[in-house]
Amino acid sequence: MSCNCGSVVKDERFLLIDKILEQNNRDEAMLIQILEQVQHELGYLPEDVQSYLAEAIGIPLSTIYGVVTFYSLFTTEPIGKYIINVCMGTACYVKGARDILAEFEKQLDVRVGGTTEDAKFTLRACRCLGACGLAPVLNVNGKVFGRLSTEDVRKIIDQFE
């Protein structure tokens, strides 16, 4: 652990955070909204950002980290430009969603939940997308792909290269 006697320059990220904190009166009750807005601006919630928020709101870092890890919408890791959500609902699962997911892991060389080294793709498994008729189904940044087989995986990736 190092001392932080004002040696860190307040970069743009923290100026943005200050603005969000002001809008929410640094209120603990607004924590989820604050986190949502900060993640919207920065893409993710790394340790220095959460620590800064803990200091500003006056609550322990462990409390913020607890909220961030509780809700699946928050992430502590940077996410890719494209987010692949592979549906793991019952219908997709029985129609081979697991193989689709495994194929993405292989092709992108990344584990579920992870992001490729070039920060292009984040691979996620998600709950039922509500399009069971298209099973197995997935979406990439909102664009839906259905009735898939493992051969389609490469084609989908190439569309976003």
Added chain:
Amino acid sequence: MEMVTVYIDGVEVKVPSDYTVLKAARKAGIKIPTLCYLKDVNQIGACRVCLVEIERARGLQASCVYPVSEGLKVHTRTAKVLSARKQVVELLLSNHPQECLTCSRSTNCELQTLAKDLGITDIPFVGEKNTYEVDLSSPSIVRDASKCILCRRCVSVCTQIQQVGVLGLINRGFDTTVGPPFKHGVGEVNCTNCGQCINVCPVGALKEVDHTERVWEALADPDKHVIVQTAPAVRAALGEEFGLPMGTPVTGRMVASLRRLGFDKVFDTNFTADLTIIEEGHEVIERLTTGGKLPVITSCSPGWVKFCEHFFPDLLENLSSAKSPQQMFGALAKSYYPETEKIDPKSVYSVSVMPCTAKKFECQRPEMEQAGTPDVDAVLTTRELGAMIRQAGIDFVNLPDEKADAPMGIGTGAADIFGATGGVMEAAIRTVYEVISGQPLPSLELAPVRGLEGVKEATLDVPNFGEVRVAVAHGLANAAKLMRVVQEGKKQYHFIEVMACPGGCVGGGGQPLVTSADRIALEEDYQAVRVKAIYAEDRGKTLRKSHENPAISEVYEKYLGKPLGEKSHHLLHTKYVARSKYNVPIPEQEKAESVK
């Protein structure tokens, strides 16, 4: 408070309207089992073990959080209730390592007791189990999240009572776990090592780092001269390890047991507690009379010192530079003692028995060594000493009373009361008053700084000086409150005592565990019961002022010279380091208007 009448299993009972059903049931003489509930610490209705049936309420209700109301009818032992409670515990057990025989908490585990009380003879649910790596990052605390039952008592004590906030809930659902944020170990974050989390853990998920192995090894080594010191609060609680009633002082039997364990000399931290008073007292006098940094804040409690380093680095100059009694003893154990005994300092192995887990951290601070060897080689908690006595098969209860060895085993009543909140202050005043005024202190016992009030204050009129304003805080949330008063300059104090643990060292993180059931059964706080043993020791002593200790006069004459002298400065005083609150650097910012 308005009273209401409630009926629990048909028993009519009148209770204050702010009671919970659980509390009302106790009053009616009905015991409802609990698990996550801990009096004054955790009351969240999370574990569902205390379920009861309440007429006209939907489903079963958690009695620890259900408020009473006029005419409420409660049933605590219906078939539905008993089967629900049983199932709750069976589910907990299905995700719990079945290692009870070798667990540190075997026979002293609240989950084990509960399973037995509920008549659980097998675990019908078989499924996935959460396993986590044991966290060995801390010099004081071992955390085994695999054993954690998510009761959150440690989170409550760490966040609210200590206001350190290192432990929190992480993740969700089956993946939920308790620990420091961002996968850091407890030894890698701003943990103060106070060990209050261990004291409240119902199972074996939290325990101290074991030092008994290394002490057994040293005792078996013929080339080592093994000496031991025991802190004031240990004798007020060690008896509990052997079934003696809480508050039984066992000084004589403790000394006898240590001799039987094979220590070459049995000394007493009381000796250096008196020395601390002389050094710290003179520091107070010097700062009072020469316009030094005020208030002077005590530095005996290593949990408090680390808290101050992390949370109030701007007040580090206020801390007394005097080492804690444990470390003063260690420094003399490796210098004065071998010199006067004419033995090789390298052969001396110094062990301390402490009510404290933070002492294990303190002894390995780089400031606490001479020529590369630590002043204190091993720190046993009161619990660990209890374990060693049991391992050796010593019949503790029936031991004769024995006396500690001279000279480092001699202490006064002023040293005894170090173990209670307000005790260091009281002891210091007994000396400081007499040194400044040259007159005897009119009354030895300083009532306003005794007791379990979170922050205590007193004003004394000291002839030849004037008014001296003092304050005492115990428990780190109370300490933080008092430090903010100091930072904001709202009150001007001369001298402040802070102890990290609620009640002071008697409530330390290394003391015998007091289960939830025992806390409920006690009429008062357990710390208050132990404190009685401490004050009884003090009253029983002829010498009750540190400056009247003949062994202290001797150490100054023979070795140290004078208080705050060069040798004292080198051996008995230390420095502190500013530490950050977070593991990553963050830019400075405007403070929140109301820091919670």
